[in-house]
Amino acid sequence: MSVIVALVALGTGxxxxxxxxxxxxxxxxxxxxxxxxxIVGIFVGYKLVQYFDVGVDLLELLGV
Numbered sequence: 001m002s003v004i005v006a007l008v009a010l011g012t013g014x015x016x017x018x019x020x021x022x023x024x025x026x027x028x029x030x031x032x033x034x035x036x037x038x039i040v041g042i043f044v045g046y047k048l049v050q051y052f053d054v055g056v057d058l059l060e061l062l063g064v
Contacts (some may be wrong), residue, residue, distance in 0.1 A: 020027045
């Protein structure tokens with residue numbers, strides 16, 4: 001991912017957050033830091049599994 005894409009995504013998110021705040025509607029994201037860190041943890045865990053190229057065949061494990 002390029003830095004420009006990341007900055008555009010951040011800017012878009014900031015604009016959306018401002019709009020949600022001005023309209024007084026709840027944001028479609030966890031409203032607290034712990035929730036955001038949970039989402040970051042899910043992403044990092046997923047990327048670690050991809051990096052180490054490990055996985056489980058769930059259908060085989062279930063005997064299907």
